[in-house]
Amino acid sequence: MESMLHITTLHYLVLGAALFLLGVIGVLTRRNVVIVLMSIELILNAVNLNLVAFSRMWGEVHGQVFAIFVITDAAAEAAVGLGILIAFFRNKETVNIDEVNLLKW
């Protein structure tokens, strides 16, 4: 109980791992494309949390700079992903990933 009260870096890493797991479950099990994209955002946030926690551990800001770059990349990837989703929706009128099976044998 005493170790639960003093918050160390390990606590933040466990939190990041839990968020990562939730994101992975979302990507693997959901059919709605938008929710899959949001689960990918959860994964990226878990990574950011790890980076910032380690940056705090060492007392330097390299981790925070990398986290800013990750947020920027997440924005770019969300924009492109949603663009693809809109183009796909215009063709097929559905947002289920299971229906993206034109190349399936």
Place this chain on the structure above:
Amino acid sequence: MGQIIQYIQSYRHSDLTPGAAGNMFWALVYIMLVFVGLSVAVIAMNWLERKILAHMQVRLGPMRVGPHGLLQPIADAIKLLLKEDIMPAEADALIFWVAPFVVVLAAFTVFVVVPFGPTHAITDMNIGILFMLGVSSLSVLGIVMAGWASNSHYPLIGALRSSAQMVSYEVAMGLAVVSAILMTSLNADGTGTLSMIGIVQAQQAQHEWFIFKFFPLGLLAFFIFAVAMVAETNRAPFDLAEAESELTAGFHTEYSGFRWSLFFLAEYSAMIAVSSIAVTLWLGGWLRPFPNLLSNSTWDLVFSLFPGITFLFFAAICFYNAARMPKHPLFRIQTVGLAGFGAVLGLIGLILFIPAVSIRVQDIFWFAAKVAGFMYMYIWYRGTFPRYRFDQLMHMGWKVLLPMGLGVLVLTASVALLQEKLWHP
């Protein structure tokens, strides 16, 4: 018990804000004060808007409810609270319920860092301006949620238009803010600051309000921000998304009663918040006017009398109008009410002359006076300008204000660099 008293007393001799000093009790007191002050300001804004718009349109505005309509906002509030709470059929109940609260939270949380004086802020985050811009961009989410949850055409289109407009003008606002932040770094050790109190202190150290710095660059940045902030809060002339004649009140069409009053409260609070940003960044925050030109101690004394004189002036207006009331027995209660209100204002004015109160209130008074000037400008714009059409609005946000903001930023940086190389090689 003695420990609690000591905890409370220990803050009184510090020169930090309660948040920075870690003092929970005074932070809560300041939060209560800001909340109450903001509510009073919103009520006053409601009355002032109706009266000033009316006088600009050569009519009188509300005159019946209290003397000169002074109790009209209270009557409106009671009416809104008692109205039936309608939720449209097949509306998403959770989102419909949450949307007004998101907008109100975003509008009120911003006031945590607004600096009313060098230690009169709830806290002084060292990313103050970034926090304010970020949290005020959360109100876009509330508007999108409100439009979506209403399950009806007009609110959806209104919400889409309103949020597109807010997001576009946020970019222009951000560029203008960056130009002002650039100017804070022109001090001796070359480091700027993002904290709101630090920005005003930078203006104090450089002896120049940023609106006058590098003329006309400071003025242009201020102008860009002033236009963008009116568009950001969906006020005239950029109020296409909520104008009655265009979209039947836009994203808050389906809201009635208490929920609508939350949107209305959030709109006025957001207006006061972005005006506070403009006042802090360009108009010197809590500094009194003419700090360089009229800087000896007699002028300090004269300017320190201004709070009391302002309230005595308002009291004089009240008494004059009470004397002008019709001498009819049915008007007696209004005359007495107005004279009583004038007496209260006069008492406050007299209290503000006491030196012990006056030195504490100075900073807050000048800040509030400048923000009140901005509020008057908002009402003036509403009474004067015709409405922008939506494509004209987006054209102006992206094709006029954004290039102008970029140009001002690059020019400000170049002039600052030149000044450093030429004057301090």
Place this chain on the structure above:
Amino acid sequence: MAPVATPFFFYLLSGIMLIGGILVITRKNPVHSALALIVTLLAQASIYLMLYAPFVAGVQIILYAGGIMVLFLFVIMLVSIDRSVKERQFNSQWIVGMIAATALGGLFIAVFMKGKNIFPEHALPVIENDNTQNVATMLYGQYMFAFEIASLLLLVAIIGAVVMAKKRI
């Protein structure tokens, strides 16, 4: 500024984040998922504040919660059809997915158990007041090249998204 009641806030915020994450992956209505994600992102910004990273917290609020999530909500409003809410939500490989996630979780637990003691006992003290200056010095000094590439990446992403979402090229 000394942190106050760190364990309480840490557990509160991590609880909010985990509940928000669970709501994101389990809701039928994508708008509810987006709202839960916004709550998660805001709680994460608060955790960044606890980790003495105020600039990253500000960037997270402005970019993630105020930018990316607005984008998500717009697109959800554009493509959301009532039919998708009434369909089956979890795909047919969900058992395999859960097994894979459990394996990953087991791996994480093993790593954390084994490496529990290699972290320094207390984090080094961090002066908070010039966090923004330090980040800026690093960003525009050592990582300038990466910064320029990130801006190019954003340009390419914007052009790509506009081209893909246009009605007629």
